[in-house]
Amino acid sequence: MATQxxxxxxxxxxxxxxFLAQLAASPALRDYHTVTFCEEPRPAxxxxxxxxxFAGKTAEDLSLVPPGFFEEHGITLHLNDKxxxxxxxxxxIVSAKGQHIHYDKLVLxxxxxPFVPPVPGHDRPNCLVYRTIEDLEAMVxxxxxxxxxxxxxxxxxxLEAAKALTDLGLQTHVVEFAPRLMAVQLDDxxxxxxxxxxxxxxxxxxxxxxxxxxxxxxxxxNKMCFADGEALETDLILFSAGIRPRDELAxxxxxxVGARGGIVIDNQCRTSDADIYAIGECALWNxxxxxxxxxxxxxxxxxxxxxxxxxxxxxxADMSTKLKLMGVDVAxxxxxxxxxxxxxxxxxxxxxxxxxxxxxxxxxxxxxLGAVLVGEASEYGTLLHYCLNGIELPANPESLILPxxxxxxxxxxxxxxxxxAQLCSCFDVSKGEVCSAIANGYLTLGEVKAATKASTGxxxxxxxxxxxxxxxxxxxxxxxxxxxxxxxxxxxxxLYHLVRIGQLRTFDALLAKHGTGKGCDICKPAVANxxxxxxxxxxxxxxxxxxxxxxxxxxxxxxxxxxxxxxxxIPGGEIKPDMLIVLGEVGKKYRLYTKITGGQxxxxxxxxxxxxxxxxxxxxxxxxxxxxxxxKSLRTVKSCVGSTWCRYGVADSxxxxxxxxxxxxxxxxxHKLKFAVSxxxxxxxxxxxxxxxxxxxxxxxxxxxxxxxGMKPRHADLFATGLDKDTLIRYIDRLLIFYVRTADRxxxxxxxxxxxxxxxxxxxxxxxxxxxxxxxxxEQQMRHVIETYQCEWKATLADGNKLKRFRHFVNSSxxxxxxxxxxxxxxPRPALPExxxxxxxxxxx
Amino acid sequence: MATWQAIxxxxxxxxxxxxxxxxxxxxxxxxxxPDPELGEVCARQVxxxxxxxxxxxxxxxxxxxxxxxxxxxxxxxxxxxxxxxLRTGVCLENxxxxxxxxxxxxxxxxxxxxxxxxx
Ligand code: SRM
Ligand SMILES: Cc1cc2nc3c(=O)[nH]c(=O)nc-3n(C[C@H](O)[C@H](O)[C@H](O)COP(=O)(O)OP(=O)(O)OC[C@H]3O[C@@H](n4cnc5c(N)ncnc54)[C@H](O)[C@@H]3O)c2cc1C
Ligand code: SF4
Ligand code: FES
Numbered sequence: 001m002a003t004q005x006x007x008x009x010x011x012x013x014x015x016x017x018x019f020l021a022q023l024a025a026s027p028a029l030r031d032y033h034t035v036t037f038c039e040e041p042r043p044a045x046x047x048x049x050x051x052x053x054f055a056g057k058t059a060e061d062l063s064l065v066p067p068g069f070f071e072e073h074g075i076t077l078h079l080n081d082k083x084x085x086x087x088x089x090x091x092x093i094v095s096a097k098g099q100h101i102h103y104d105k106l107v108l109x110x111x112x113x114p115f116v117p118p119v120p121g122h123d124r125p126n127c128l129v130y131r132t133i134e135d136l137e138a139m140v141x142x143x144x145x146x147x148x149x150x151x152x153x154x155x156x157x158x159l160e161a162a163k164a165l166t167d168l169g170l171q172t173h174v175v176e177f178a179p180r181l182m183a184v185q186l187d188d189x190x191x192x193x194x195x196x197x198x199x200x201x202x203x204x205x206x207x208x209x210x211x212x213x214x215x216x217x218x219x220x221x222n223k224m225c226f227a228d229g230e231a232l233e234t235d236l237i238l239f240s241a242g243i244r245p246r247d248e249l250a251x252x253x254x255x256x257v258g259a260r261g262g263i264v265i266d267n268q269c270r271t272s273d274a275d276i277y278a279i280g281e282c283a284l285w286n287x288x289x290x291x292x293x294x295x296x297x298x299x300x301x302x303x304x305x306x307x308x309x310x311x312x313x314x315x316x317a318d319m320s321t322k323l324k325l326m327g328v329d330v331a332x333x334x335x336x337x338x339x340x341x342x343x344x345x346x347x348x349x350x351x352x353x354x355x356x357x358x359x360x361x362x363x364x365x366x367x368x369l370g371a372v373l374v375g376e377a378s379e380y381g382t383l384l385h386y387c388l389n390g391i392e393l394p395a396n397p398e399s400l401i402l403p404x405x406x407x408x409x410x411x412x413x414x415x416x417x418x419x420x421a422q423l424c425s426c427f428d429v430s431k432g433e434v435c436s437a438i439a440n441g442y443l444t445l446g447e448v449k450a451a452t453k454a455s456t457g458x459x460x461x462x463x464x465x466x467x468x469x470x471x472x473x474x475x476x477x478x479x480x481x482x483x484x485x486x487x488x489x490x491x492x493x494x495l496y497h498l499v500r501i502g503q504l505r506t507f508d509a510l511l512a513k514h515g516t517g518k519g520c521d522i523c524k525p526a527v528a529n530x531x532x533x534x535x536x537x538x539x540x541x542x543x544x545x546x547x548x549x550x551x552x553x554x555x556x557x558x559x560x561x562x563x564x565x566x567x568x569x570i571p572g573g574e575i576k577p578d579m580l581i582v583l584g585e586v587g588k589k590y591r592l593y594t595k596i597t598g599g600q601x602x603x604x605x606x607x608x609x610x611x612x613x614x615x616x617x618x619x620x621x622x623x624x625x626x627x628x629x630x631x632k633s634l635r636t637v638k639s640c641v642g643s644t645w646c647r648y649g650v651a652d653s654x655x656x657x658x659x660x661x662x663x664x665x666x667x668x669x670x671h672k673l674k675f676a677v678s679x680x681x682x683x684x685x686x687x688x689x690x691x692x693x694x695x696x697x698x699x700x701x702x703x704x705x706x707x708x709x710g711m712k713p714r715h716a717d718l719f720a721t722g723l724d725k726d727t728l729i730r731y732i733d734r735l736l737i738f739y740v741r742t743a744d745r746x747x748x749x750x751x752x753x754x755x756x757x758x759x760x761x762x763x764x765x766x767x768x769x770x771x772x773x774x775x776x777x778x779e780q781q782m783r784h785v786i787e788t789y790q791c792e793w794k795a796t797l798a799d800g801n802k803l804k805r806f807r808h809f810v811n812s813s814x815x816x817x818x819x820x821x822x823x824x825x826x827x828p829r830p831a832l833p834e835x836x837x838x839x840x841x842x843x844x845x
Numbered sequence: 846m847a848t849w850q851a852i853x854x855x856x857x858x859x860x861x862x863x864x865x866x867x868x869x870x871x872x873x874x875x876x877x878x879p880d881p882e883l884g885e886v887c888a889r890q891v892x893x894x895x896x897x898x899x900x901x902x903x904x905x906x907x908x909x910x911x912x913x914x915x916x917x918x919x920x921x922x923x924x925x926x927x928x929x930x931l932r933t934g935v936c937l938e939n940x941x942x943x944x945x946x947x948x949x950x951x952x953x954x955x956x957x958x959x960x961x962x963x964x
Contacts, residue, residue, distance in 0.1 A: 021941050066899070066942050456938065486914065518861075518878065520912035521921035521928075546861035550908045550923030558923055562903035609908075808904075810853045810875075812867040816904050818897075833902070 005104035007032035007307070008093055010083045010249065015280030015296035016109035017044030017064050022304040024073040031307070034075045035101055037093070039082040040132060043070075048293055051160050053136045054167045058834050062133070086253040088273055105275055107303060108250060108263060112243040112281040112291070117152070121214030126221050127237045130161045139238070143168040146235030148220050150174070152211065153240035154181040159325045161240050162203050166326075173204045173232060175224070177241075180207060185321065185332035189349065190372040193356040197328045197375060206232070243291055245282045258284040267313035269302045277303045290317055318388060322373075322380040329377035334387045335360050335370035343369055346398045350375075357401040359383070366392050373401075378420045381430040385419075389436075423468060424461040429454035431468055438472050444481065445469050463746065464712065484745065485522040488515045492670065492745040496530050500741075505535060506543045525549045526745045529632055532668035533740045534781075536788040538795050539631075539668075540802045551630035554806065555792050556612055561819055561830040564612060565605040566592070567629035568619050569665060572639040572657035572677075573600030582622040590615055593827045599636035599674070601627060606828055608815055610807050616793045626793040628665065632746070634673045637661040638686065642679030642696070649679035651696035656725070657685075660694075663729070666789045667736065667782075670743040670752075674709075688716045691749040692732055697721070701728045705735060705763075708750035717753070717760050720768065733782040734767045734775055851955040855886055858956065863907035863920065865896050868958050872896035873947050874907035875956065876931055878918055886951065892931035893947035893958050898922045899936075906944075 007023075009016050016036065023029050038044075045062040053062065070077045078095060085094040086106065093101045114129035116122050126142045129135055143149070149165040151158045154176030165172040174181070180191030181198070195205050210227040217223035220233040245262040256264040256272035262284025269277045269285075280296035281289060290296065295317035305312035322331035338345050342363030349356050355375035362369055368386040373379065379400060386393060386400075394400070417423075419432035429452045437451045448469050449455050455462045470480045483489045488511075490498065495510070504510045507527050511519060519527075528547035532539055539552055551557050556564035568583070583602050587594040590611060592604040607615055616626075628634060637660045640646070642653030657677040664673070676687040677694045687693025693704035699722035707716025720731060743752040756763060765771040796802045808816050820836050821828035852866035858877035866873045874896040883890055896904045901924030909920040914937060919928040928937040934944035948959045 025940060068943070068945060069941075072943065450938065487912075517916075518911075518913040518918075520914055520919070521910040521926065524910050524912060542859070545859055546910065549910065550905070553908065558905070558908075560901065560903065560924070562901075562905040562924075808865060809867045809872075810857055810864045814867065816872070818904050 004033050005031065006102055007034045007105045007107070008101060008103040009034070009036040009107045009109055010086075010093070011109035011111055011246075011280070011282070012036050012038035012040070012044050012077070013109060013111045013280065014044060014047055014064065014293050015111070015300055016107075018297045019107060019109060019279060019300035019303060020069075020073075020075060022300055023307075024069070024075075026304050026308065028304060028307045029073060032105070034073075035078070035103075036075060037078045037081055037083045037095060039080070040134075041080045042133070043077065043079065045133065047131065050130070050133075050136065051164050053133070054140075054164050056832055056834060058837070059133050061833060083249060086249055086276075088253050088276075091275070103275075105307065106277070108271070108276065108278040108282055109280045109296075109300075110246040110249065110282045112245050112289070114239055115242045115244045116239045117211065117241055119211050119213055121222075122239070124214055124222055124237075126235055127214065127239070129239050130157065130164070136164075139164065139236070140168065142236045143170055146170055146221070148173070148234040149236040149238065150224060150232060150234040151238045151240055153242065154178070154205065154207070155184060155240065155242070156182065156321070156323070156325070158240035159198065161238050162198075163326045165236070165238065166201070166203060170236065172202070173206060173234065174198070175209045175211065175226075175232070176205070176207045177210055178207065181205065182330065182332075185336060186330070186372055186374065187337060187358065189347065190330075190336075190356050190358065190374045193349075193354050193374045194325070194328060194330060197354055198326055201326050203326070243281065243289075245284065245289055247282055250278065250282070258287070262289045265299075265314075267302075267315060268306045268311065269299045269314055270306070277306070279303055285314060286316060288316070290319070292317070292319065292321075320384055320387070322377055328375060329373065331371070331373040331377040331380040333371040333380070333384055334368070336372045338370065340369050346401065348398070348401045348403075350403075359397055359401055361393065361397050365397065368393055368397070371401075378422065378430070381432040382419045385432055385436055417468070423465055424452075424454040427453040427456065434465065434468055435472050438469065438476065443473065443478060461711070463751065467751075484526060485520055487511065487517045487519050487523045490514065492526055492530070493742050495527065496534070496741055499527075499530050499534055505531065505537075507531070507547050508543075519547075521549075522745075525552070528552070529668050529670070529745075533785075536666070536668070536785050538790065538792060540792070540796060540799075540805070542801070545805075554609060554612060555616075555626060555630055555796060556607065557630050559605060559830070562816065563606050563608055563819055563830070565603050565629070566607055566612070566615060566619075567597065567601060567603050567627040568624035569627035569661070570601040570636075571661040571665075572637055572654050574639070574654055574658060579622065579624070582619070582624070586615060586618050589618075591821070591828055593829060597636075600638050601636060603629070606821060606830070608808065608819060610813075610815070613797060613803055613806050617797055620791070620794050620797065625665075625791040628792075631668060632671050633666060633668050634661065634664045634675070636674060638674070638676035638690070640678050640684035642677075646679055648682060649696070650698055651679055651701070653677040653679035653685065653694075653696060656694065656701075660692075660729075660732070663786060664732075664736065666792075667740070667785050669736065669740050671746050671748045673736070673749070689713065690716065692735075694728065700724055703728055703731060706749040706753040708748050710748075712750075714750040714754075719760075719764065730779065731767055734778040735763070737778040737781045738763075738766060738774070849950060849952070849957040849959045851952075851957050853956050855951060855954045855956060858886060858891065861911055863909065863911065865904070865907035866893075866958060868947070871945075872904045873958055874909075874920070875949070875958070876907075876911050876920060878911055878931065888950045891949045891951070891956060892918065893949050894920075894929060894931060894934045895944040895946075897944070898924055898927075899942055899944070900925050900927050 044064040082096040083093050084096050114131050149170035150173045151162045152175050154174045162172050162174050181194050212227045213225045215223050217233045221235045224232045247257050247263050250263040263278040265278050265283045271278050279299035299314050302312050302314040320333040338360040344361045347358040358372045360370035371383045417431050421431045437448050442448045442451045455465045474480045482491045524547040587604050593606050595603050597603050637657040639654045639657035643649030674690045675692040676685040676690045678685040678687045679696050687695050688704050689707045689709045693716050695702045701723045702721045703719045704716035705719045708714040820831040822831045860879045863874050863876045873893050875893045877891050880890050896906050898905050908923050911920045918931040921928050934946040936942040950957050
């Protein structure tokens with residue numbers, strides 16, 4: 001140990017922590033004993049998302065430090081202790097709590113502080129800033145008795161703070177010294193549109209205002225007096241007038257600092273003392289302080305590399321930004337003010353929808369230098385791409401910002417989407433960004449996901465992302481990998497055939513014969529689904545244990561807090577009063593949240609794992625069956641009233657819906673299936689948005705197929721008209737099994753048909769004209785599924801072995817103490833994190 | 846010195862699935878991933894990590910699907926599908942996130958656990 005040197009980091013903010021995380025992942029960690037000083041009472045947290053505190057996030061939610069991080073990596077943390085002096089001669093740091101620490105290498109990551117203009121009265125009550133969690137707590141406290149709030153500063157942060165004040169219920173003003181909002185990023189027109197938008201949200205904006213004094217107010221706590229003689233009464237004042245680097249330690253130990261502050265660093269992030277680095281908002285590189293977190297992270301990487309004698313120089317950072325301020329999209333790229341000599345500009349303004357866009361283009365009209373977007377910023381990704389990568393502009397650059405004419409009918413999805421199309425709404429990733437990730441060498445879906453974050457939130461966009469990635473790879477001449485995953489070099493369709501032809505009954509058998517490794521959460525559920533479609537064995541048979549997604553494993557739908565929802569089948573949406581009463585009684589007894597679903601049935605939420613069997617015991621005793629809300633299988637057959645009651649109905653839509661639902665319930669398919677039956681062309685059951693839609697006519701049933709609601713709605717195609725019931729059912733049998741055999745994993749019928757070679761005409765020939773000679777086989781396979789149907793819950797309740805899985809702890813009957821409910825609108829819902837904390841306190845007392 | 850605590854019989858372990866144990870108030874997800882080369886169930890085929898999914902903020906990891914990705918044994922969270930290495934607790938999608946890992950041994954046909962953080 002004697003040879004181990006000491007590495008000290010002063011400041012555990014966003015950049016300081018990122019440095020530690022990078023260090024922990026590098027071999028350099030072993031060369032040093034690492035010590036960090038953190039002035040704040042808690043280790044690093046996410047300042048960028050600070051405003052989410054007002055939307056209910058807690059300090060813990062915002063934390064950037066994984067549990068056990070310091071212990072695990074042997075890093076000593078001096079929490080709540082400020083470094084007050086550095087002696088460069090003896091290489092010692094002295095802290096406020098009296099620690100003396102020797103260092104060999106020192107990293108200053110002290111960040112910055114909010115600048116408060118030194119006007120008289122700036123330190124009066126309720127004059128606050130916005131940088132730490134303590135600042136937020138002070139804001140919340142002050143807002144309790146305040147009615148009016150003013151933000152001084154109309155920049156990025158100021159506008160974000162204004163949002164926070166309106167969220168706290170204050171009448172909010174923004175006071176800006178410059179003649180427009182976001183003076184750094186926007187031009188006059190952009191600033192004016194932003195102003196109108198923000199005023200439209202009820203915030204009053206005062207520009208060109210120079211505060212001269214703050215004094216006692218008459219109707220409010222404070223009064224702001226401006227140089228032009230006007231005044232504004234307010235209870236709370238929030239200064240957001242820029243940041244100043246915290247370079248006081250560096251100054252006092254004689255490091256070189258800039259004329260207007262900031263610790264001077266070189267491309268290796270070294271200060272004027274080669275053993276001391278500075279990174280983040282305290283550092284001055286090439287005359288610049290970067291008030292954004294990404295450049296700080298880049299500096300952290302540079303230093304971790306330098307400690308290993310590797311040169312990863314910091315060479316500046318792009319300051320382009322895109323954000324949503326109070327719901328208004330604002331973006332600024334590169335030379336937004338057209339300062340480059342000879343620059344040309346193009347602008348587009350739409351007074352009605354208050355959209356403003358401007359391009360700044362090189363004198364020869366070939367390259368993009370900068371851009372401003374206000375009110376609508378979907379082109380940001382594409383424009384940034386042009387600007388940063390020096391891509392040559394089209395001959396008419398204005399086309400990049402002119403409104404897109406109603407998109408040409410989107411042919412086969414991916415290819416036809418414009419680059420600006422947003423693929424992932426959680427992480428705001430556009431098609432352009434995905435394509436540029438691919439261009440930068442991320443060549444698999446997994447790599448693209450990691451590089452862009454697309455599809456790593458709610459996951460709703462994963463199918464769309466995959467189709468874009470596949471199309472793009474194909475376009476660039478790469479062979480598109482259609483393997484299911486790393487364990488099977490086959491498509492789902494091929495695996496289906498391998499199961500059928502080899503008569504394989506288990507995952508292990510298929511893996512042993514055709515796969516490698518142990519499997520994963522992609523191939524296991526996919527294969528389980530294939531086996532269930534083909535053999536239709538109970539999905540909880542021991543050999544299939546462990547293959548299913550959580551929903552199938554527990555025959556219920558998992559919810560965000562780890563509890564489950566229960567959806568009994570209500571075929572066609574028809575239900576007797578007595579059955580409704582049972583649902584009500586079960587809901588009441590187990591304190592479940594109850595809701596009518598969009599599929600004409602009733603969902604009971606908030607059951608704990610160990611309660612599921614008891615609840616189902618009662619439901620089954622009353623005559624209910626499982627509703628397969630959890631499976632990739634038939635969900636519901638929606639019905640309208642039909643001829644029985646409706647004065648327009650021409651056939652019994654409810655009767656047919658019930659018959660179809662009972663016929664196909666339990667069929668495991670590549671994705672979920674939804675049907676509907678309407679009693680006349682008024683189409684009250686919305687059959688034309690379903691996988692299988694049936695509409696009654698005077699001449700018989702019309703069959704519509706491959707419709708979809710959801711993420712990317714698709715109108716169903718008319719498949720056949722005037723059918724009698726038997727023919728209708730025969731067609732549906734054939735069509736569904738053909739889909740089960742040939743579709744991709746998690747491919748709805750809509751996408752399947754869009755990708756089917758030969759399209760609708762081919763499908764008609766297979767199903768109606770038997771062009772493949774398969775009809776009998778397809779019908780027979782469906783018959784097998786129907787004959788082997790069992791209510792999965794009923795079978796489970798009869799099998800003690802399967803029931804054993806429904807317990808939370810193997811060694812205790814306690815419930816999960818993290819599952820807590822509060823009441824809203826008279827029903828339970830999962831408690832929010834802060835409510836949980838309150839609970840726990842109450843629990844202790 | 847670690848103190849070992851028995852949580853269940855070996856027979857409770859089902860190949861390639863998880864179960865959850867309560868260990869001094871902590872929820873631990875225990876997985877049995879058989880390795881044919883090691884033969885009978887032994888501690889080297891049983892893994893224990895925290896049951897708490899830090900992304901979904903719920904106690905659910907024991908209900909995830911296990912498997913291997915790039916030769917690492919992993920479990921996928923049933924909520925948002927992040928993968929966690931069963932040996933180290935590290936999240937494959939975000940390496941800054943690591944779950945506490947617990948030591949496992951098998952003694953007289955009982956599965957025993959010990960420890961926490963950073964073993
Ligand atoms: C409960 C319900 C909402 C409600 O309260 O009304 C619902 C809830 C869920 N929907 Fe839905 N969908 C419900 C009707 C719908 C409908 C409307 C309908 O069926 O008429 C649609 C659009 C129609 C369609 O599918 O074409 C719909 C389109 C989706 C989609 C998008 C599918 C797509 O192709 O884009 C998903 C995501 C997926 O399946 O991948 C989804 C996924 C889900 C999941 C399973 C998400 C999840 O994994 O947790 C939700 C499960 C809730 C639960 O625990 O029970 N839900 N969902 C509805 C259940 C109906 C039922 O009785 O079974
Ligand atoms: C409300 C808000 C919104 C923001 N939004 C964005 C955004 O959308 N995008 C973006 O890129 N950036 C944004 N930022 C800026 C971003 O937060 C900063 O760039 C980032 O935090 C800089 O990291 P840092 O580590 O350099 O400084 P900090 O995170 O401030 O950390 C410095 C730490 O060092 C401590 N310290 C200072 N001196 C000492 C000492 N002597 N001893 C011990 N500890 C000391 C401080 O107390 C502090 O904890 C935002 C900032 C705020 C406040
Ligand atoms: S679809 Fe026709 S039968 Fe059904 S409710 Fe509407 S009008 Fe009546
Ligand atoms: S939309 Fe992409 S992850 Fe939610």
